[in-house]
Amino acid sequence: MPLLKVTIDNIEVEVEAGTTIMNAARKIGGSVVPPAMCYYSKLEGSGGKCRTCLVKVAKGSSKDTRPMPKLVASCRTLVQDGMVVENRTSPEVMENRRAITEFLLLNHPLDCPVCDQAGECHLQDLSYEHGLEETRTEEDRRTFEPVDIGELIKLHMNRCILCYRCVMVADQITDKRVHGVLGRGDHSEISTQIAKAVDNDFSGNMIDVCPVGALTDKTFRFKSRVWFTKPFDAHRGCTKCGGKTVLWMKGDEVLRVTGRKDKYGELEEFICNSCRFEHKETADWVIEGARNIERHSVISQNHYEKLDLPENAVEGK
Amino acid sequence: MAKQILLKNIEVPGLASFGVYRQLGGYSAVEKALANYTPDQVTNEVTRSGLRGRGGAGFPAGMKWGFIDKKTENPRYFVCNFDESEPGTFKDRHIGQLNPHQLIEGMILGSYALGAKTSYIYIRGELFYVLRIIEKAIDEAYKNGFLGNNILGSGFSLDLYCQPGAGAYICGEETALLESLEGKRGNPRIKPPFPAVVGLYGCPTVVNNVETIAALPWIINNGGEAYAEIGIGNSKGTKLISACGHINKPGVYEIELGLPVEEFIYSDQYCGGIRNGNKLKAVVAGGSSVPILPANLILKTAAGETRFMSYESLSEGGFQTGTMLGSGGFIVMDETACIVKNLLTFAKFYHHESCGQCSPCREGTGWMEKILHRIESGHGTMKDIDLLVDISKHIEGNTICPLGDAAAWPVASAIRHFREEFEEHVKLQKCPF
Numbered sequence: 152m153p154l155l156k157v158t159i160d161n162i163e164v165e166v167e168a169g170t171t172i173m174n175a176a177r178k179i180g181g182s183v184v185p186p187a188m189c190y191y192s193k194l195e196g197s198g199g200k201c202r203t204c205l206v207k208v209a210k211g212s213s214k215d216t217r218p219m220p221k222l223v224a225s226c227r228t229l230v231q232d233g234m235v236v237e238n239r240t241s242p243e244v245m246e247n248r249r250a251i252t253e254f255l256l257l258n259h260p261l262d263c264p265v266c267d268q269a270g271e272c273h274l275q276d277l278s279y280e281h282g283l284e285e286t287r288t289e290e291d292r293r294t295f296e297p298v299d300i301g302e303l304i305k306l307h308m309n310r311c312i313l314c315y316r317c318v319m320v321a322d323q324i325t326d327k328r329v330h331g332v333l334g335r336g337d338h339s340e341i342s343t344q345i346a347k348a349v350d351n352d353f354s355g356n357m358i359d360v361c362p363v364g365a366l367t368d369k370t371f372r373f374k375s376r377v378w379f380t381k382p383f384d385a386h387r388g389c390t391k392c393g394g395k396t397v398l399w400m401k402g403d404e405v406l407r408v409t410g411r412k413d414k415y416g417e418l419e420e421f422i423c424n425s426c427r428f429e430h431k432e433t434a435d436w437v438i439e440g441a442r443n444i445e446r447h448s449v450i451s452q453n454h455y456e457k458l459d460l461p462e463n464a465v466e467g468k
Numbered sequence: 469m470a471k472q473i474l475l476k477n478i479e480v481p482g483l484a485s486f487g488v489y490r491q492l493g494g495y496s497a498v499e500k501a502l503a504n505y506t507p508d509q510v511t512n513e514v515t516r517s518g519l520r521g522r523g524g525a526g527f528p529a530g531m532k533w534g535f536i537d538k539k540t541e542n543p544r545y546f547v548c549n550f551d552e553s554e555p556g557t558f559k560d561r562h563i564g565q566l567n568p569h570q571l572i573e574g575m576i577l578g579s580y581a582l583g584a585k586t587s588y589i590y591i592r593g594e595l596f597y598v599l600r601i602i603e604k605a606i607d608e609a610y611k612n613g614f615l616g617n618n619i620l621g622s623g624f625s626l627d628l629y630c631q632p633g634a635g636a637y638i639c640g641e642e643t644a645l646l647e648s649l650e651g652k653r654g655n656p657r658i659k660p661p662f663p664a665v666v667g668l669y670g671c672p673t674v675v676n677n678v679e680t681i682a683a684l685p686w687i688i689n690n691g692g693e694a695y696a697e698i699g700i701g702n703s704k705g706t707k708l709i710s711a712c713g714h715i716n717k718p719g720v721y722e723i724e725l726g727l728p729v730e731e732f733i734y735s736d737q738y739c740g741g742i743r744n745g746n747k748l749k750a751v752v753a754g755g756s757s758v759p760i761l762p763a764n765l766i767l768k769t770a771a772g773e774t775r776f777m778s779y780e781s782l783s784e785g786g787f788q789t790g791t792m793l794g795s796g797g798f799i800v801m802d803e804t805a806c807i808v809k810n811l812l813t814f815a816k817f818y819h820h821e822s823c824g825q826c827s828p829c830r831e832g833t834g835w836m837e838k839i840l841h842r843i844e845s846g847h848g849t850m851k852d853i854d855l856l857v858d859i860s861k862h863i864e865g866n867t868i869c870p871l872g873d874a875a876a877w878p879v880a881s882a883i884r885h886f887r888e889e890f891e892e893h894v895k896l897q898k899c900p901f
Contacts, residue, residue: 198658199658199826199868200825200826200827200868201826201827202826202827202828202866202867203827205866221865221866222865222866224658227658247862247866250828250862250866251827251828251862251866254827254828254830254831254832254835254862255827255831257831257834257835258831258834287855288835290835290838290839312827313824313825313827313830315825331653332653332824334824335636335638335821335822335823335824336819336820336821336822336823336824336830336833336834337819337822337824337830337831337833337834338824339823339824339830
């Protein structure tokens with residue numbers, strides 16, 4: 152199969168047929184990669200919902216050189232040979248990304264100071280990079296009371312951006328899904344029907360795929376800010392999952408166990424609840440070494456580096 | 469009197485029963501097609517007729533049928549979109565309630581042309597009484613050998629089901645409709661793939677509007693060319709218009725496409741003029757989602773030409789000075805109507821009906837409603853008006869399905885044509901009406 156040539160922000164890359172623009176951009180890496188709030192490469196059918204990854208296709212393909220009439224979701228649009236894509240270099244794309252960030256924050260409580268996700272939150276990253284510095288809304292936000300959806304997971308619906316990732320995890324990783332999206336529009340919510348508890352060996356992965364602080368680990372809540380903990384790669388012999396995890400330690404204490412996330416915040420492997428919630432002693436684990444977190448969020452405190460923007464990049468906001 | 473294709477016998481008592489419908493020549497198109505036509509010939513007649521989708525988008529029906537994937541070994545499905553819920557549109561209900569056999573006859577013809585052995589009529593949940601009428605009609609059609617195995621000895625078999633939704637506007641979007649029909653949450657799918665390739669249960673599917681399907685029997689009986697002789701330009705045939713608002717004679721009218729808008733509003737045959745002899749202020753010509761036009765622009769185009777009821781003429785001038793024929797929900801407002809209040813009603817509807825899947829529509833529709841509520845109740849500022857325009861601009865074209873556009877267009881057009889009225893609300897700190 153011949154490779155397809157696609158140009159993203161003036162950088163050329165060759166990919167196999169069937170690759171999305173998003174994954175072609177990830178092959179290039181760096182700042183030409185559009186942000187993704189709902190797309191998750193390990194979950195089938197994810198993406199297309201949050202609209203933060205919209206890009207402009209300036210040239211459809213070498214056969215059909217016309218531009219696409221609307222901005223397209225890069226996570227769900229396949230590349231064509233000779234396609235020319237503008238992400239960082241298009242003022243229209245950057246303007247829209249600002250707007251989408253504003254939409255996502257419209258009903259978000261902005262309670263970062265008391266949110267466990269702060270420091271590793273995709274919405275924080277997104278608004279840091281693309282958001283306005285002031286709010287243009289004076290309306291009341293939609294509010295829900297936080298609820299326990301099961302023994303181990305806390306749901307703060309106020310913070311949810313309805314990316315559907317946790318629904319897909321339950322559908323695709325666990326035996327049975329007992330939660331889903333109820334209602335519609337901005338009043339829809341993630342919920343378990345009739346107070347059913349999420350109780351499954353792999354339910355903890357819902358916490359890891361949540362891009363915001365809507366789903367948090369009840370065994371870690373309010374123990375520490377993430378940037379005061381140190382991440383270490385570790386593994387153990389586990390019969391249920393691969394057992395490859397990250398331990399978030401404070402001194403000798405294991406405060407939290409999560410899966411290993413790549414630079415796009417996606418899990419390399421899903422892990423079981425036993426590894427995540429039940430093994431919190433250093434003796435349970437073989438520690439491999441410190442884990443480097445590449446994302447430019449608060450967790451990499453004091454390591455802010457200026458984004459390496461492509462040529463002709465447009466300033467955001 | 470305009471040619472009557474869909475409503476010809478609508479006032480005959482008992483038309484909903486098989487006997488009366490059959491007596492008036494019903495099901496002759498099925499007899500003709502099954503005896504004389506191959507499926508492709510039926511498709512060709514429809515293509516020749518120039519019939520366009522009557523659900524709102526106006527996409528040529530024959531072309532849509534042509535896209536169906538016939539190479540696959542999977543079954544194919546034909547689905548009728550009866551989720552009519554656009555504010556101002558009530559034409560499909562008229563057919564379903566009074567002439568269900570015409571719809572069933574059209575379903576048989578379409579299924580035959582597309583090679584579908586199972587077909588569905590997806591009806592919105594609120595129309596449960598219409599569902600009962602259609603189910604009774606389906607039973608009668610089975611009993612008389614027009615549905616079921618080996619119809620009229622032709623070897624063609626068809627099972628037809630009528631499935632109610634739970635009452636959601638979004639399920640009128642064809643991929644959301646298919647999701648709902650499969651028993652899932654009615655979220656629109658991301659396209660491509662289009663339903664013609666991956667539709668109901670992953671199989672090739674065509675979804676058509678009730679009115680489109682109801683026109684099929686006439687087209688087969690009289691030929692596609694005869695249908696194409698009616699109308700002007702690329703707007704062929706007749707169209708049902710559901711007229712409502714401040715007019716003397718609200719109701720469902722069948723017009724030949726190409727009728728001057730002025731005649732439609734003022735002729736006694738149709739709307740019968742504005743109530744109490746009031747002045748015409750504005751018209752929403754094709755259901756709540758199309759841009760609103762002020763009186764001068766709905767009667768004449770910006771270039772001063774007569775505006776006709778047709779796909780091309782109504783969209784003359786683009787969105788700057790034109791609108792769309794849409795689904796034919798014709799809402800007329802006289803001088804006593806408040807544009808802001810009307811827009812708030814629409815915004816409330818779209819906020820309530822957004823599925824919440826993609827962020828611009830989920831968040832933007834609610835935001836617009838809140839701002840409009842503020843302006844209407846006298847707490848708005850001049851900045852709010854610009855903010856509304858800005859929000860609508862960022863919803864439009866950025867969403868998965870057209871509901872986002874449908875929510876944004878009325879806001880953008882109302883401010884484009886009636887900005888002074890919004891400003892008056894702000895200045896007076898109350899609604900002047």
